[in-house]
Amino acid sequence: MKKLSAAVNALDKRSHINREIYGHFSEHLGRCIYNGIYVGEDSPIHNTDGIRNDIIEAFKEIRLPVLRWPGGCFADEYHWRDGIGEKSSRKKMVNTHWGGVTEDNSFGTNEFFNLCEKIGCEPYLAGNVGSGTVEELADWIEYITFDGVSPMADLRRKNGREKPWKLKYLGIGNENWGCGGNMRPEYYADLYRRFQTYCRNFSGNELFKVAGGPNVDDYNWTDKIMGIIGDAHAKAISLHYYTIPSGDFSSKGSATKFTDEEYYRTIKHAQYMDRLIDKHSAIMKKYSDNMKLAVDEWGCWYDVEEGTNPGFLYQQNTMRDAIVAAVTLNIFNSRSDIVCMANLAQVVNVLQAIILTDGEKLLKTPTYHVFDMFKTHQDSELLYSFTENAETNGIPAVSQSVSLNKDGSMTMTFANASLDEDFEIDCAITAFSASKVSARILSGDVRLFNDFECPEKIKPAEHTAELTEKGVKFTLPKCSVACIILS
Numbered sequence: 001m002k003k004l005s006a007a008v009n010a011l012d013k014r015s016h017i018n019r020e021i022y023g024h025f026s027e028h029l030g031r032c033i034y035n036g037i038y039v040g041e042d043s044p045i046h047n048t049d050g051i052r053n054d055i056i057e058a059f060k061e062i063r064l065p066v067l068r069w070p071g072g073c074f075a076d077e078y079h080w081r082d083g084i085g086e087k088s089s090r091k092k093m094v095n096t097h098w099g100g101v102t103e104d105n106s107f108g109t110n111e112f113f114n115l116c117e118k119i120g121c122e123p124y125l126a127g128n129v130g131s132g133t134v135e136e137l138a139d140w141i142e143y144i145t146f147d148g149v150s151p152m153a154d155l156r157r158k159n160g161r162e163k164p165w166k167l168k169y170l171g172i173g174n175e176n177w178g179c180g181g182n183m184r185p186e187y188y189a190d191l192y193r194r195f196q197t198y199c200r201n202f203s204g205n206e207l208f209k210v211a212g213g214p215n216v217d218d219y220n221w222t223d224k225i226m227g228i229i230g231d232a233h234a235k236a237i238s239l240h241y242y243t244i245p246s247g248d249f250s251s252k253g254s255a256t257k258f259t260d261e262e263y264y265r266t267i268k269h270a271q272y273m274d275r276l277i278d279k280h281s282a283i284m285k286k287y288s289d290n291m292k293l294a295v296d297e298w299g300c301w302y303d304v305e306e307g308t309n310p311g312f313l314y315q316q317n318t319m320r321d322a323i324v325a326a327v328t329l330n331i332f333n334s335r336s337d338i339v340c341m342a343n344l345a346q347v348v349n350v351l352q353a354i355i356l357t358d359g360e361k362l363l364k365t366p367t368y369h370v371f372d373m374f375k376t377h378q379d380s381e382l383l384y385s386f387t388e389n390a391e392t393n394g395i396p397a398v399s400q401s402v403s404l405n406k407d408g409s410m411t412m413t414f415a416n417a418s419l420d421e422d423f424e425i426d427c428a429i430t431a432f433s434a435s436k437v438s439a440r441i442l443s444g445d446v447r448l449f450n451d452f453e454c455p456e457k458i459k460p461a462e463h464t465a466e467l468t469e470k471g472v473k474f475t476l477p478k479c480s481v482a483c484i485i486l487s
Helices: 053-060 073-077 109-119 136-144 151-158 185-197 219-228 261-286 319-334 366-375
Strands: 002-017 023-025 066-070 121-127 169-174 208-211 236-243 291-301 339-345 355-357 361-363 380-387 398-404 410-416 425-428 436-442 465-467 471-475 480-484
Touching: 002 398, 002 410, 023 291, 053 109, 053 355, 053 361, 066 109, 066 169, 066 339, 073 121, 109 121, 109 136, 121 136, 121 425, 136 151, 136 185, 169 185, 185 219, 219 236, 219 261, 219 465, 236 261, 236 339, 261 291, 291 319, 319 339, 319 361, 319 366, 319 398, 319 410, 319 436, 319 480, 366 398, 366 410, 366 436, 366 480, 410 425, 410 471, 436 465, 471 480
Parallel strands: 002 425, 023 066, 023 339, 066 121, 121 169, 169 208, 208 236, 236 291, 291 339
Antiparallel strands: 002 380, 355 361, 380 398, 398 410, 410 480, 425 471, 436 480, 465 471
């Protein structure tokens, strides 16, 4: 076993870790909403107003802070009035992006905002710029947030909601460089300025407006958007980046059957997130010291599971995905000076989901457990931390982040991407005294996953960590994620 030294300085507070960095994404795609989150009021599955009770509890357990909806590509052809009022009279539409299935709009604005209230999370709307109008988006904001007398507020009351909801996060368009309209950055930036003008702050509600940012490494898009929009009209721009083993959407590879070489390529691609944030933020800082980055789509994207609808993007979730999640969340923590929010794609039954369902059955994926282990980072202060690293197959083996929590405790999260080597971590801690330590570990064969026959093959276990005169010492097994809490 190789010994690695680490260090933490509790006096060196770097930035605030927004709880929204641990956000999620729900789209009208496959079984994410229907037969996932939403089963309908008449379902034999235990539900509240059509929302699965076990999903609500699972979301609460990880302190899910923000949920993005209704897309994704779906957002730029979603017309919100189709999803309000009596369900039997709601319009049906074809979901042209995802499987060509009929969307009956039984889950709409009221259902989404009520879901967020049940979870206790912030709603994050993606507004329709691609096929919608300024008036349509302005009316939607009024319907949701206005507490006075107006046609939209009266319509909300008619639909059974007297008091307005709160809406903080508003994305104006989605992937407008692609499925959201195939626009040039200059054209989208001008459209953005126009649309956002009419998205008003009603009844004490204050919108945090997010402009549609780049696809992966399109640095020209970022430069043009920042030059035209700036921080006078937006608080953040988005970034979308998916981890694909091959780096090529045309041949993504299997979620469960992969070689060691494919595994290491996947982790290398996940680590690329740090470079993307670094380069985009450098461009942003040329124009503003205040603008933030919202990585509102990220995660692993593989080929769909055999025998499933290719338009539903259903995939399994192994320890490889847990390592990707831990590496990425450690990056977000370390760049919380610029990253204000992130949203894993997607929350249930789609891509790197934290939950999979099959009828009344529900399982928590390895990725879910990473979010559970990391949740005490939310709203904490990032501390300086360093780990002497080891290389494994051309990539750094260990990633980490450390934060100081409001209650005075310290959270340390580590991931070991090596498939072959365990490490003993000896961490010296400056200006922090602990009398108690607890630790949890998520580990197992890299290809192991939870299924409906054995839903708990991969789950966190208690781990041993030892307080020392200088700090703390513990073992980091191969292919593992660890959380150490000192108090």
